Amino acid sequence: MIPLPLPVTLVTACVLALMGLILAARVSRVRMKHRISLGDKGNEELMVRMRIHGNFIEFVPFVLILMALLESSGANSTALAVAGAVLVVSRFMHAFGMPRPAPNIFRAGGASLTYLLMATLALWGLSLAIRA
16 A cells, blocks of 8 residues: 555545535525525625635635645644644634624634634744755
8 A cells, every 4th residue: 555645634634625515515505595696695694604615715725735735844743633633623613603693702713723723834834944
């Protein structure tokens, strides 16, 4: 069997890809229910689901790219696995919290964890690049 080059990033990306498909399907379901093919037509349920999916798409790729670059640079795989788990949990928290009224610990916590994780991975990558 051929060893996987980026196993931590691969597992994280696969879990998040499935989550992304679920979020996209939730948007599609509301579109079909209300016969809205483009935009949101002022439908609040659709707006919220679109933003949940959109926010996921805006942040997840950056973090996965950072994880892949760090993993390919020989970064600690246990730390990256923790980062991947934090990303999955934070994105779930955010998606779960978005439709709930503010103040909302799930939405705020999920967003904050994602921001903190992205900053941590970016600084980790910069430190590796500077030392190289």
